[in-house]
Amino acid sequence: MNPKKLKALRAKQQAELQQKQAQAAQGPYELSMEFCVDDVNETIEQYRADTGLEDAEQTPEHVAYSVYKGDLIICLKNILIPLEQEWHLGVDSHYYNPETDEVMSVPVQFQMPKMSFNEFKFGSTLAVDRGHGLKTRWKGINQELNDILLADVPVGFERVRSDAKLTCITGFTNYDCLTEFNFVKRLIRQQGLEGVKKLNETMAQYKEGQVA
Template identity: 75%
Template structure:
């Protein structure tokens, strides 16, 4: 009888702990990352060329973290959150006219309905509200942004740089994802990006040995 009570008490405590963990993972959390668009393109492209990478998505974490700043990039690189989100992207593109010595900034903001991250980047069949009752297919960040800038920027202005911020409100997929996120944050805080690079080298070596 005593053993049954102990087992029941243990089960109750485990259930309470799991409930607390699930609540902690669910959030919601506001996750964001800021980046300089030109720096991202240059650094990632250079790394791809130096290491013969065909896919930009295969860029290692320590390289991605060096150009994307904030918690969201950790979650995207390690898939720690559901990738269907209501994404919010703000981009300030700065221009200069050498003839008139004028400068101008074109702010653009995309507030998206829920869609997968890859569809948000590259295009989706999902129709988005353009205003005045008009809805058309989302064509991806680059096409949407370029069309706006071509319309809004006068002739004679050259783009100097574009600063961006991407954010969303979300929970983690589960508690193990929240723990992994906190673990990565701890490594960055204590060892910097070199710590992330070393960790991934160890993981890659272990995976290779397991396959062999």
């Protein structure tokens, strides 16, 4: 084949491949993770106490994956998707009244306008529709949830546990991020969380060697 035609053919094939990869990365994908709020807090606080870790946001992947179940936690820990999303959170909080032996559950749903994950967690200047034409500043998920539960739960009931599911519909930042996501899922499937821990330890040692 003529060298110029061969070069043009390869360029066309490369462009087609890149287009397919970009389309694969864009999705959209529905990603979610389920977790017990109490188990998350207990596990992470115990890890921080055992290791001296100051920042809970730096909790290693294998620890996070042990308490958050689903694909979304992989994307958040490795920043594989844009962190500005229309987050949807459902929380079922379960209560018990020891005096009357009654139990009750309070389901709460949050469907958010697009905001960063940190804004969703800690608060934002964005105004959220509260219904009836009322819009007020988003105070962060913990404060918002606590305000609802304090208003809805009768006196005498003690919270037993809260189960939650966080979801978003998104694309990956790029094809490399999709590839990394699939690699981590395969690693967990084949080697479990111990495989994730060993990989991260190896990567950390390599980085230390590069710096030295």
